[in-house]
Amino acid sequence: MKIAVFRDSSDTGRRAAADAAEGIRRAIRQRGHANIIVATGASQFGVLAALVAAEGIECSIVVTDAISAARLGPGRYPLGSQSVEIGEDLIARSPDRSHFVGSTATMPRMAAVLRQAVGLSHDEVRRLTSENPRAVLQQTRCWR
Numbered sequence: 001m002k003i004a005v006f007r008d009s010s011d012t013g014r015r016a017a018a019d020a021a022e023g024i025r026r027a028i029r030q031r032g033h034a035n036i037i038v039a040t041g042a043s044q045f046g047v048l049a050a051l052v053a054a055e056g057i058e059c060s061i062v063v064t065d066a067i068s069a070a071r072l073g074p075g076r077y078p079l080g081s082q083s084v085e086i087g088e089d090l091i092a093r094s095p096d097r098s099h100f101v102g103s104t105a106t107m108p109r110m111a112a113v114l115r116q117a118v119g120l121s122h123d124e125v126r127r128l129t130s131e132n133p134r135a136v137l138q139q140t141r142c143w144r
Contacts, residue, residue: 013046020047021054045117057124061132064110067092067102 006012020038027034038051052060069077069084069092076085076095084092084101090109092101107129114120114128 010046013048014050016047017050017054020051045113048114049118049120052118052120052128057120057127058132060128061136062107062110062114062128063133064105064107065103066106067104070102070104070106 004015006015020036024034024036038048067079067084069079069086072086074086074088074090076083078084079101082101083095085095085097086092086104090104092104093099094101111125111129114125115122120128
């Protein structure tokens, strides 16, 4: 295992994004394309910002897999055959709080994070969350 220590979280994020970008470019050279999924949380906002900067907004999309209760705020809600508890911290957990139960990252919350924590403009966020995903679906002839 290779261990690296950097000055701060921004430096760590830039380095992680540079390594990821090189791997993506290598896959494209070898296969002609690359599809990647970056599952990230608050600790990786620097990685997100640097990855988007590596190739630009036009080569990136943002999606979410938020559960149905995500927009309802704190409380206990049905989720299929079980219950989910959304805490004051807006994190979804099992009623006994022993484990997480899905994502509460709604698209409006993602847009706010992209603007506030990553520093993107309203136009850049709209392109990442709406225009670019729509273009991908149109290119693949899906959902016509």
